[in-house]
Ligand code: URP
């Protein structure tokens with residue numbers, strides 16, 4: 001049978017290192033040719049006049065179908081992956097999460113089951129909830145099955161590991177060319193702070209950021225940096241939210257350590273005054289929203305190439321689920337929805353406002369993740385690469401509301417944000433899945449078995 005062929009004409013191809021006006025020929029699931037006036041009889045033609053053609057976005061951080069103990073996320077792989085694709089995200093890296101008394105293999109099998117039928121491509125980071133000899137031995141099996149990155153939490157009763165376990169895991173991961181991302185917050189101190197606030201009668205959502213001030217993250221980032229130094233291993237910080245945390249990571253770089261950093265749109269665009277809003281529970285996530293100065297320092301870090309990826313930490317709950325903690329901020333299910341809006345937010349408030357270039361947007365939304373997480377076939381528009389492609393219409397204008405999105409929840413932390421640009425057309429594995437901003441083919445995603453991480457700094 002002949003491969004399906006598509007030509008994308010008249011657009012500007014944007015990669016992390018430059019842009020060029022050229023046409024693209026897609027043959028099957030590959031980019032077959034880049035050139036001028038490409039023509040093939042029988043090929044579907046997409047006219048990209050006035051549009052940017054970018055490598056499909058990769059979201060480094062999603063939680064679909066996650067049971068946090070108090071609530072199950074509103075989005076599963078079906079709804080979450082559709083929202084992702086509509087926003088130009090062609091691949092997500094979701095957190096397969098080990099049960100305390102379970103194996104990594106059981107978690108991986110479970111996440112493969114959950115992800116069946118996904119509308120975007122997907123890979124898994126493995127969240128390690130228990131570290132022992134057996135789990136250490138499983139890392140080799142994980143690598144063979146394409147899982148080459150991990151997350152360990154310094155927080156949450158069901159997930160927290162200790163510093164010695166992080167040290168041992170870093171050493172083991174290094175043997176396998178795998179990266180460990182750490183959720184950096186000081187759990188013991190923040191628990192004390194929660195107790196202090198409650199003793200003062202603070203139970204409303206504004207207690208959440210008070211219990212986890214920026215030093216709670218900065219101390220933990222510093223500790224992680226030193227543990228990674230002792231283990232002689234690369235360090236990856238997930239969802240970095242503070243200027244002080246960034247400074248700690250940069251101190252480690254200055255002494256020669258290999259450090260990678262992920263932040264999220266919420267830490268670039270939202271501030272902690274939102275916890276006093278009537279729907280303050282909506283913004284309860286960890287780390288919490290910060291100050292304007294933190295936002296600006298993180299933008300500056302992006303401009304100067306000091307961060308490596310922007311993921312969403314998509315972890316959606318309905319307002320009814322959030323209400324579990326209406327009278328106790330420490331009981332609000334943590335997280336917010338965002339997988340659909342990352343491209344629009346970074347384009348509008350990053351590129352259009354001159355904080356970063358379009359090429360940097362590609363680097364932070366796609367290329368960096370492809371290299372850090374062993375997906376060399378992705379993250380670039382180049383001959384022979386996977387045909388995961390976004391045709392970005394820069395002229396679109398809209399406003400995000402609590403309900404005009406494809407997330408399976410009745411809220412958005414970005415409600416009220418005006419946005420420019422949208423994913424007009426999206427191709428996944430060479431299949432034209434989004435046309436004129438509408439999903440026309442669901443379920444085209446595949447598992448991406450990943451290789452060793454690549455040193456990118
Ligand atoms: O509040 C958040 N971020 N929930 C998701 C879990 C995590 O820590 O990433």
Ligand code: ZN
Pocket residue numbers: 183238239286
């Ligand atoms: Zn986390």
Ligand code: ZN
Pocket residue numbers: 061062063313315
């Ligand atoms: Zn997360």
